[in-house]
Amino acid sequence: MTTDAVNVQAALDSITEVWQPHRLVSVNDSDVKVAKLLGEFVWHAHPESDELFLVVSGSLTLQLRDRDVVLAPNDIFVVPKGVEHCPLAVEETAVIMVELQGTVNTGDAGGDRTVDLRELPD
Amino acid sequence: MTTDAVNVQAALDSITEVWQPHRLVSVNDSDVKVAKLLGEFVWHAHPESDELFLVVSGSLTLQLRDRDVVLAPNDIFVVPKGVEHCPLAVEETAVIMVELQGTVNTGDAGGDRTVDLRELPD
Numbered sequence: 001m002t003t004d005a006v007n008v009q010a011a012l013d014s015i016t017e018v019w020q021p022h023r024l025v026s027v028n029d030s031d032v033k034v035a036k037l038l039g040e041f042v043w044h045a046h047p048e049s050d051e052l053f054l055v056v057s058g059s060l061t062l063q064l065r066d067r068d069v070v071l072a073p074n075d076i077f078v079v080p081k082g083v084e085h086c087p088l089a090v091e092e093t094a095v096i097m098v099e100l101q102g103t104v105n106t107g108d109a110g111g112d113r114t115v116d117l118r119e120l121p122d
Numbered sequence: 123m124t125t126d127a128v129n130v131q132a133a134l135d136s137i138t139e140v141w142q143p144h145r146l147v148s149v150n151d152s153d154v155k156v157a158k159l160l161g162e163f164v165w166h167a168h169p170e171s172d173e174l175f176l177v178v179s180g181s182l183t184l185q186l187r188d189r190d191v192v193l194a195p196n197d198i199f200v201v202p203k204g205v206e207h208c209p210l211a212v213e214e215t216a217v218i219m220v221e222l223q224g225t226v227n228t229g230d231a232g233g234d235r236t237v238d239l240r241e242l243p244d
Contacts, residue, residue, distance in 0.1 A: 008176070008196040025200050027174040027220050030152060032198070052149040054130070074130040076154070078147050098149050098220065 008034060008056065011120050012094045021097065021105055022118045033097045033117065037089040044084065044109035049100035051079045058093025062086075130156060130178065133242050134216045143219065143227055144240045155219045155239065159211040166206065166231035171222035173201045180215025184208075 006024050011034050015022060019041065021033040037060060053060060055071040062069040062077060063086040069077050079085045106114045128146050133156050137144060141163065143155040159182065175182060177193045184191040184199060185208040191199050201207045228236040 005191055005193055005197045005199045007194075008198060025174065025198055027172045027200050028152065028203075028222055030150065030220070032174065032220070050149045052147065052154065069127055071127055072129075075127045076130060076147055077127045078149050081150075098152070098154070100150055 006120070008096065012036065012056065014121055018092070019105070019113065020115055020118055022120050024096070024120070026101065029101055030098055031101050031103070031117065033099075035095055035097065037087060037093045037095060038091070039089065041087040042106060042109050042111060042113050043086040044107035045082050046079075046099065046103050046107040047082055049103045050081050051085075051103070052096075052098040053077050053079070053087075054096040054098075056094040056096060058089060058091050060093050060095060061088040061090070063088055128242070130218065134158065134178065136243055140214070141227070141235065142237055142240055144242050146218070146242070148223065151223055152220055153223050153225070153239065155221075157217055157219065159209060159215045159217060160213070161211065163209040164228060164231050164233060164235050165208040166229035167204050168201075168221065168225050168229040169204055171225045172203050173207075173225070174218075174220040175199050175201070175209075176218040176220075178216040178218060180211060180213050182215050182217060183210040183212070185210055 015036050018036045018038045021035045024032045054076045055073050060071045065084050137158050140158045140160045143157045146154045176198045177195050182193045187206050
């Protein structure tokens with residue numbers, strides 16, 4: 001359990017690679033993560049977990065099969081569990097994510113974009 | 123389930139009363155809420171839920187029985203379930219909160235500061 005406050009911007013500043021989620025804190029059965037995004041990810045779904053995106057800076061397009069949802073800073077969107085999506089960031093974009101613990105970044109798609117959740121440096 | 127993006131600042135701008143949590147979105151079994159805070163709340167604990175605070179603007183002191191945790195904008199802190207706390211905002215402060223659905227603002231303390239979770243206007 002986290003015992004000290006964590007600063008979102010300091011956490012983001014410590015991240016050097018895009019598409020690498022880092023755990024900020026856990027709350028109940030969920031993880032709150034930060035990541036930097038740039039370019040297009042892969043189409044995938046999370047069969048077990050909704051996935052919340054909150055844009056801190058930049059711009060994120062969540063491509064869904066039937067439409068695109070474009071998020072500016074301070075915008076929140078929740079991709080329901082099981083819904084296919086493909087994130088696209090045309091500029092470097094910083095996000096906060098909330099999802100159930102154990103949720104894998106590439107969901108049911110797998111492949112070489114799959115990474116382990118990282119912890120922030122102390 | 124939320125079908126459109128929600129803007130955190132627009133939601134906060136629509137809130138006219140302090141200590142009135144409004145639901146931004148739900149994600150899995152949790153609610154993500156926004157509230158404006160000013161002054162001191164009441165000592166209470168949430169026996170069933172951790173409670174995440176993310177300060178958007180202002181300054182929040184989370185008084186715990188053994189110490190104070192002071193949060194500036196972009197700071198996150200999670201009060202573990204069952205831990206007594208008393209929020210204090212010496213200036214008007216805007217926060218995002220994450221906690222399990224059904225969590226009551228005054229927790230086990232009850233009393234006249236207890237309010238129902240509100241929905242944002244359309």
